[in-house]
Amino acid sequence: xxxxxxIPVILLKNGYLVQSKSFQFxxxxxxxxxAVKRLSQWGSDELIYLDISGDDKYDIERDDLNxxxxxxxxxxIKKVSKVTFxxxxxxxxxxxxxxxxxxxxxxxxxxxxxxxxxxxxDFIINLAKEFGSQCVVISVDVxxxxxxxxxxxxxxxxxxxxxxxxxxxxxxKNGAGEILVNSIDRDGLGxxxxxxxxxxxxxxCKIPVIACGGAGKWQHFSDALSKxxxxxxxxxxxxxxxxxxxxxxxKYLYEQKHNIRKPDLIEI
Amino acid sequence: xxxVCILDYGSGNVGSVNNLIQFLNYECKISNDPKEIEKSTHIxxxxxxxxxxxxxxxxxxxxxxxxxxxxxKKNKPFLGICVGMQLMxxxxxxxxxxxxxxxxxxxxxxxKSKILPHIGWNDITIKKDSKIFSGLNEHxxxxxxxSFHFDLKDKNLVVAETEYGxxxxxxFQKENIIGVQxxxxxxxxxxQVLLKNFLSL
Numbered sequence: 001x002x003x004x005x006x007i008p009v010i011l012l013k014n015g016y017l018v019q020s021k022s023f024q025f026x027x028x029x030x031x032x033x034x035a036v037k038r039l040s041q042w043g044s045d046e047l048i049y050l051d052i053s054g055d056d057k058y059d060i061e062r063d064d065l066n067x068x069x070x071x072x073x074x075x076x077i078k079k080v081s082k083v084t085f086x087x088x089x090x091x092x093x094x095x096x097x098x099x100x101x102x103x104x105x106x107x108x109x110x111x112x113x114x115x116x117x118x119x120x121x122d123f124i125i126n127l128a129k130e131f132g133s134q135c136v137v138i139s140v141d142v143x144x145x146x147x148x149x150x151x152x153x154x155x156x157x158x159x160x161x162x163x164x165x166x167x168x169x170x171x172x173k174n175g176a177g178e179i180l181v182n183s184i185d186r187d188g189l190g191x192x193x194x195x196x197x198x199x200x201x202x203x204x205c206k207i208p209v210i211a212c213g214g215a216g217k218w219q220h221f222s223d224a225l226s227k228x229x230x231x232x233x234x235x236x237x238x239x240x241x242x243x244x245x246x247x248x249x250x251k252y253l254y255e256q257k258h259n260i261r262k263p264d265l266i267e268i
Numbered sequence: 269x270x271x272v273c274i275l276d277y278g279s280g281n282v283g284s285v286n287n288l289i290q291f292l293n294y295e296c297k298i299s300n301d302p303k304e305i306e307k308s309t310h311i312x313x314x315x316x317x318x319x320x321x322x323x324x325x326x327x328x329x330x331x332x333x334x335x336x337x338x339x340x341k342k343n344k345p346f347l348g349i350c351v352g353m354q355l356m357x358x359x360x361x362x363x364x365x366x367x368x369x370x371x372x373x374x375x376x377x378x379x380k381s382k383i384l385p386h387i388g389w390n391d392i393t394i395k396k397d398s399k400i401f402s403g404l405n406e407h408x409x410x411x412x413x414x415s416f417h418f419d420l421k422d423k424n425l426v427v428a429e430t431e432y433g434x435x436x437x438x439x440f441q442k443e444n445i446i447g448v449q450x451x452x453x454x455x456x457x458x459x460q461v462l463l464k465n466f467l468s469l
């Protein structure tokens with residue numbers, strides 16, 4: 001039987017792995033390549049790698065840290081794909097087919113697009129035609145405004161004209177392979193996923209949905225898996241402060257009889 | 269001495285397959301050069317994307333006659349991954365009907381599940397014993413990502429099945445020719461074991 005997935009999201013800002021809160025506050029928590037190697041050893045199902053740098057600068061010019069920073073985003077992905085043998089989704093700053101191709105060429109298996117798809121939904125059609133739907137993840141940042149789920153772009157800074165249902169229909173119709181739904185309201189707060197939001201999305205589409213935003217304890221993964229039809233649960237912050245976090249969270253879910261891959265530690 | 273040749277027609281994830289083979293410490297080249305194909309002991313056709321587009325690229329970039337000579341006549345071990353497996357079919361039905369390489373009789377058809385693509389980890393049920401299963405433990409999970417599957421005419425060639433909305437062929441083997449619908453290069457430990465087994469054939 002097909003298993004549901006647990007996916008760590010790696011946020012990269014200027015060459016460093018960061019923790020995010022409410023799309024506004026970012027804290028440096030380490031070397032992205034080492035972190036990914038660890039996640040891989042803990043038996044992660046997949047990885048989502050998001051570049052949230054506001055500019056193209058990936059070196060914060062600090063030499064007091066005990067590891068070398070890798071300043072170029074594509075080089076980071078290239079390094080990452082040499083130490084992990086699991087699917088990698090790469091997102092952030094993808095504006096055209098060439099941007100997508102460059103990421104796939106260095107080892108990304110899928111690309112995740114957010115703002116460019118909101119500005120021009122036909123971009124999704126072009127991506128699907130060129131690389132296949134299975135390669136296209138559309139990331140959707142959602143915020144509750146006046147009691148409605150609204151779609152925001154540019155890292156949560158611009159309110160689009162789309163409401164949730166309308167946009168999900170377009171995304172699916174244009175050939176996306178997966179939807180990554182992120183709740184801005186819950187980002188970094190650790191209070192659990194917005195289950196209502198997730199249900200609204202899964203009710204309206206026939207492509208796999210990945211939940212994001214709000215996981216603060218293992219129980220929250222379990223809630224999303226038992227109370228919604230999402231295919232995967234993802235999170236960022238929760239994985240960084242516990243040794244063997246992925247392994248332990250999967251073990252928790254496995255023992256709760258969720259249909260996930262058996263937890264395992266892998267030597268690489 | 270094992271020498272691997274990964275064929276590159278421009279829409280496969282050749283880099284990922286190459287990374288894993290290097291990691292497993294085998295000599296490996298990414299090339300469509302007839303000389304390299306001839307020198308190699310094992311040939312891999314990776315694949316991502318749609319059938320028709322991939323087949324067109326294969327026709328343009330890969331010396332098919334040479335390849336057929338090495339695989340169908342000289343019986344070199346050959347592994348097709350995902351679309352690389354599907355391309356061996358007679359025809360494929362993704363975005364219209366297209367002719368495949370025609371090495372294995374059958375059609376590539378859209379899957380019946382409600383939720384597509386089939387993305388994620390799924391297990392395989394072994395239908396027929398093969399050397400490529402040696403050393404795999406009871407949890408045979410592999411990473412899949414596809415919406416189409418290869419419906420083989422000769423069901424005796426199916427060595428493993430997987431269920432997603434319906435049962436479909438996840439591995440077939442016809443002597444030296446093997447096709448896998450999943451991505452061993454993305455399937456962590458199980459993928460490594462399977463690929464090593466293939467390279468030991």
